[in-house]
Amino acid sequence: xxxxxxxxxxxxxxxxxxEQPEGPQFRATTLPGFGLIHRRYDTDGDSGxxxxxxxxxxxxxxxxxxxxxxxARYKLIFVIRHGQGFHNVKEAQVGREDWEAKWALxxxxxxxxxxxxxxxxxxxxxxxxxxxxxxxxxxxxxxPMPVKCYTSPLTRCxxxxxxxxxxxxxxxxxxxxxxxxxxxxxxLGKHTCDRRSTRSWIESNYAEFEIESAFTEQxxxxxxxxxxxxxEHVMRVRQLLDDIFNNDKNTVISFTAxxxxxxxxxxxxxxxxxxxxPGAMVPLLVVATPQ
Numbered sequence: 459x460x461x462x463x464x465x466x467x468x469x470x471x472x473x474x475x476x477e478q479p480e481g482p483q484f485r486a487t488t489l490p491g492f493g494l495i496h497r498r499y500d501t502d503g504d505s506g507x508x509x510x511x512x513x514x515x516x517x518x519x520x521x522x523x524x525x526x527x528x529x530a531r532y533k534l535i536f537v538i539r540h541g542q543g544f545h546n547v548k549e550a551q552v553g554r555e556d557w558e559a560k561w562a563l564x565x566x567x568x569x570x571x572x573x574x575x576x577x578x579x580x581x582x583x584x585x586x587x588x589x590x591x592x593x594x595x596x597x598x599x600x601x602p603m604p605v606k607c608y609t610s611p612l613t614r615c616x617x618x619x620x621x622x623x624x625x626x627x628x629x630x631x632x633x634x635x636x637x638x639x640x641x642x643x644x645x646l647g648k649h650t651c652d653r654r655s656t657r658s659w660i661e662s663n664y665a666e667f668e669i670e671s672a673f674t675e676q677x678x679x680x681x682x683x684x685x686x687x688x689x690e691h692v693m694r695v696r697q698l699l700d701d702i703f704n705n706d707k708n709t710v711i712s713f714t715a716x717x718x719x720x721x722x723x724x725x726x727x728x729x730x731x732x733x734x735x736p737g738a739m740v741p742l743l744v745v746a747t748p749q
Contacts, residue, residue: 463696463700463749464531464699464700464703464704464746464747464748464749465746465747465748465749466696466699466726466727466728466744466745466746467727467728467744467745467747468724468727468728468729468742468743468744468745469532469743469744469745471495471497472494472495472497472515472741472743473492473493473494473495473740473741473742473743474489474493474495475489475492475493475732475740475741475742476729476730477730478730478732479732480730480731480732480733481731481733482733484732484733485733485734485735485738486732486733486734486735486738486740487735487738488587488588488591488737488738488739488740489740490591490595491511491512491595491599491601492536492595492601492739492740492741493740493741494511494512494515494599494741496511499514499515499517499518500518500521501514501517501518501521502514502518509600510599510600511599512595512599512600512601512602513600516600516602516710519532519534519709519743520709523709529747529748530745530746530747531703531745531746532709532743532744532745532746533702533703533708533709533710533711533743533744533746534602534709534710534711534741534742534743534744535711535712535713535741535742535743535744536604536710536711536712536713536739536740536741536742537712537713537715537720537723537734537739537740537741537742538588538618538619538622538712538713538714538715538737538738538739539715539716539717539720539734539735539736539737539738540577540581540585540610540612540614540615540617540618540714540715540716540736540737541577541578541580541581541582541583541584541585541614541617541618541621541736541737542577542578542580542581542584542736542737543572543575543576543577543578543581543614543651543736544566544570544571544572544575544576544578545562545572545575545649545651546575546578546581546736547570547578548561548567548570548572549561549562562648562649562650562651563648563649563650563682564650565650572650572651573650573651573653574612574613574650574651574652574653574654574655575612575613575614575651576613576614576617577613577614577617577618581614581617581618581736581737582617582621583737584618584736584737584738585617585618585620585621585622585737586621586622587737588618588621588622588737588738588739589621589622589623589624589625589626591739592622592623592626593626596626596627602629602710603626603627603628603629603710604708604710604711604712605629605630605708605709605710605711606637606706606708606711606712607619607623607634607636607637607711607712607714608636608637608638608639608642608702608711608712608713608714609636609637609638609639609642609667609713609714609715610638610639610642610643610644610714610715610716610719611638611639611640611642611643611654611655611660611669611673612643612644612651612652612654612716613654613655615642615714615715615716616638616660616663616664616667618714618737619636619667619714620664620666622714622739623636633666634666635666635667635668636666636667636668636714637667637668637669637670638660638664638667638668638669638670638673639670639698639701640670640672640673640679641694641695641697641698641701642698642713642714642715642716642719643679643715643716643719644715644716644717644718644719645685645686645688645691645716645718645719645722646679646680646681646685646686646691647680647681647682647683647684647685647686648681648682648683648684648685649685652680652716653677653680654677654680655677656675656676656677657669657673657674657675657676658675688722688725691718691719691722692722692725692726694722695719695722695723695726696726699726699744699746703746712739717733717734720734721733723742727742727744729742
C-alpha cells in the first residue's frame with residue numbers, strides 16, 4: 459500500500475474484550491491470556507508440533523499479513539491505560555461535575571498536585587501487575603511481547619510504560635526503547651493533568667525512551683482556554699495510525715495512553731466503546747486498508 463491515509467477497523471471474534479459492555483458503568487481489566495478466545499483457525503495444522511492458543515493465533519495473524527500483500531495490513535495492538543494518577547483520585551473525591559467545572563483547571567490543592575499527573579502508589583502497583591501478567595503469560599501461553607512500544611509523553615504514561623516493561627526479556631536484540639508520541643496524549647486543553655512537561659525534563663528523567671523528531675521543548679498543543687473535541691481527537695489518532703502503519707513493519711506493538719485516547723481509537727476503528735480500567739492492558743486486532 460502507498461503511504462497515504464488508510465481506513466482502519468478492528469476484527470472481532472478473537473478476544474473477549476471485543477464483546478465486553480460499553481459505557482462508563484463497566485471497566486475492562488487485564489484478562490488471563492489477555493482474553494484470547496479458544497477457537498480454531500484456518501491455518502491450524504501447518505505446524506508439526508503442539509502449539510498454544512497464542513502460538514496458533516500468531517501463526518494465523520502472520521498468514522493474514524502474508525496473504526494480504528499490499529491489500530491490507532494487520533497489527534495486534536496491546537492497548538494500556540496508565541495506572542491510577544493523582545488526578546483520578548481528586549476527580550473521585552469531588553465528582554465529575556465539580557472536577558470539570560473547577561478542579562481540573564487547577565494544578566493541585568493543599569494535599570496533591572495533578573498537573574501532568576504522576577502515578578499514585580496504587581497506580582504503580584497496577585503497572586507492576588501488567589508486568590507480572592506478561593511474565594507469566596509469555597512463559598506459559600507464549601503471548602508475544604510487543605516489538606515496539608509507543609507511549610504518551612504525559613508522566614503517568616511514561617511511569618506506567620517503564621514499570622510494565624522494564625526488565626522483561628525483549629523479543630529483539632535491541633534494548634528496551636519505547637517511542638514517545640504526542641498523538642497518544644489525552645484530550646488536549648484546559649485540564650492541567652493533560653499539560654505535558656518539557657522535552658528536556660522528559661529526556662532527563664526517561665533517558666531510555668526515544669522521542670519523536672518533531673517533539674518541541676515546550677508543550678505547544680495544550681491550551682488553557684480550549685478543549686479538543688472528540689472529532690479532533692479522532693483525527694489526531696488517525697494521523698498516529700497513518701504514521702505507524704506506514705512506517706512500522708512490526709506486527710505486534712503497544713500503546714500506553716489514556717481513557718479518552720483509547721475511546722478515540724475505538725471511535726476511529728469502529729470498536730465498541732469499552733471503557734478501560736486504570737492500569738489495564740487490552741488487545742486490539744486492527745486492519746488497515748487503502749481508502
